[in-house]
Amino acid sequence: MDNLTPEQRTKNMKAIKSKDTKAEVMLRKALWKKGYRYFKNYKKLPGKPDIVFSKKKTVIFVDGEFWHGFDWENRKQDIKSNREYWIPKIERNMQRDKEIQGKLEDAGWIVLRFWSKNVLKNLDECVKKVEKMLNKKL
Numbered sequence: 001m002d003n004l005t006p007e008q009r010t011k012n013m014k015a016i017k018s019k020d021t022k023a024e025v026m027l028r029k030a031l032w033k034k035g036y037r038y039f040k041n042y043k044k045l046p047g048k049p050d051i052v053f054s055k056k057k058t059v060i061f062v063d064g065e066f067w068h069g070f071d072w073e074n075r076k077q078d079i080k081s082n083r084e085y086w087i088p089k090i091e092r093n094m095q096r097d098k099e100i101q102g103k104l105e106d107a108g109w110i111v112l113r114f115w116s117k118n119v120l121k122n123l124d125e126c127v128k129k130v131e132k133m134l135n136k137k138l
Contacts, residue, residue: 047100
């Protein structure tokens, strides 16, 4: 059972960002500072990637741990309320991520995925991975 009232839950859910999360903004600013130019939340590609380097045919997704199923086999046991809603919802998100990645790769795009917590804790390392991939594509 949910510990929050329906009004509190609604307010909580409305506050969850789908774009411009702290991790996305940090990664974008770090890449911009290094001179990389990109599109953000590019609607012309499947999945609206968070960051798109169109000339390099490279996209980046910064995935939230809960919504995209980080360590899912262990963490799904932790879901206590409304399991019949959340478990299929997150598993469908994970399936959609795979489908979108496949479509992009089939179209010749390089897809990089980072967990939000990795960007927040290891920003420099994430930036280096992006740079390495972009420099391969010269």
